[in-house]
Amino acid sequence: MxxxxxxxxxxxxxxxxxxxxxxxxxxxxxxxxxxxxxxxxxKPSGRHAVLVVPVTAQGDLLLVREYAAGTDRYELGFPKGLIDPGESASEAANRELKEEIGFGARELRPLKEVVLAPSYFSSKMTLFLARDLYPESLAGDEPEPLEIVRWPLSQAEELVTHLDFAEARSITALFLALRVLHSEE
Incomplete structure (x- = not known):
C-alpha cells in the first residue's frame, strides 16, 4: 500500500x-x-461544502427539490452549499438550513467528511445531522423558491428507492444519519 x-x-x-x-x-x-x-x-479552489440532514421534532426529514443542471431535472436532496470564507463548517450548515428550508438547528452533529470523486476533485463536504430545529429564514442565492419536502423518518429507507433521490452525497448522509439515530434508540 x-x-x-x-x-x-x-x-x-x-x-x-x-x-x-x-x-x-x-x-x-x-x-x-x-x-x-x-x-x-x-484545480483545487480551497473551498469546501456542507450537506445537512434535518430531522424535525415530529420525526420528519426535510428535503429540498431543486433544479440540477448536470442532470437537467429537479432532484430531491438535503440542504447543501459552499462554506463562505471565514465561516466554520457548522456555521455554513446552519446558514444553509436557514436559506433553503427556513429553519436553524440548535444541534448540529458532524457525521463524516466526504470527497465526491477524489481522482478529479479535492473539495471536501462535511455531512451533518441537524436536530432541535427552530424557524428562522435567510435569503439564499437560488434563482427560484425551493420546494420543501417532508419525508417521514419512519420511511427513510424507502427514500433511497425514490426516483428523484439519486445524489450520492445525500444517500450517504441519510445512511450515516440513520446509523446515529438508530444507535440512540
Missing part, C-alpha cells in the same frame, strides 16, 4: 481549460517507480 511519502512528484501543472466556475488543471506526474503520466483534475 502506497503512503503519502511515496506520492508522485508533480513535474508540471498547467490550467488547460477554464470557465466561470471551474479550472481544469493538467498535471505531469512521476511515480515512485519512475513511470510518468499526465492526469487532469479540477
Amino acid at each position: 502506497a503512503s503519502d511519502k511515496h506520492k508522485p512528484e508533480i513535474l508540471a501543472a498547467e490550467v488547460v481549460a477554464e470557465s466561470r466556475l471551474f479550472k481544469i488543471e493538467s498535471l505531469d506526474l512521476r511515480f515512485s517507480n519512475g513511470v510518468e503520466r499526465t492526469y487532469e483534475r479540477m
Whole structure:
C-alpha cells in the first residue's frame, strides 16, 4: 500500500481549460517507480461544502427539490452549499438550513467528511445531522423558491428507492444519519 511519502512528484501543472466556475488543471506526474503520466483534475479552489440532514421534532426529514443542471431535472436532496470564507463548517450548515428550508438547528452533529470523486476533485463536504430545529429564514442565492419536502423518518429507507433521490452525497448522509439515530434508540 502506497503512503503519502511515496506520492508522485508533480513535474508540471498547467490550467488547460477554464470557465466561470471551474479550472481544469493538467498535471505531469512521476511515480515512485519512475513511470510518468499526465492526469487532469479540477484545480483545487480551497473551498469546501456542507450537506445537512434535518430531522424535525415530529420525526420528519426535510428535503429540498431543486433544479440540477448536470442532470437537467429537479432532484430531491438535503440542504447543501459552499462554506463562505471565514465561516466554520457548522456555521455554513446552519446558514444553509436557514436559506433553503427556513429553519436553524440548535444541534448540529458532524457525521463524516466526504470527497465526491477524489481522482478529479479535492473539495471536501462535511455531512451533518441537524436536530432541535427552530424557524428562522435567510435569503439564499437560488434563482427560484425551493420546494420543501417532508419525508417521514419512519420511511427513510424507502427514500433511497425514490426516483428523484439519486445524489450520492445525500444517500450517504441519510445512511450515516440513520446509523446515529438508530444507535440512540
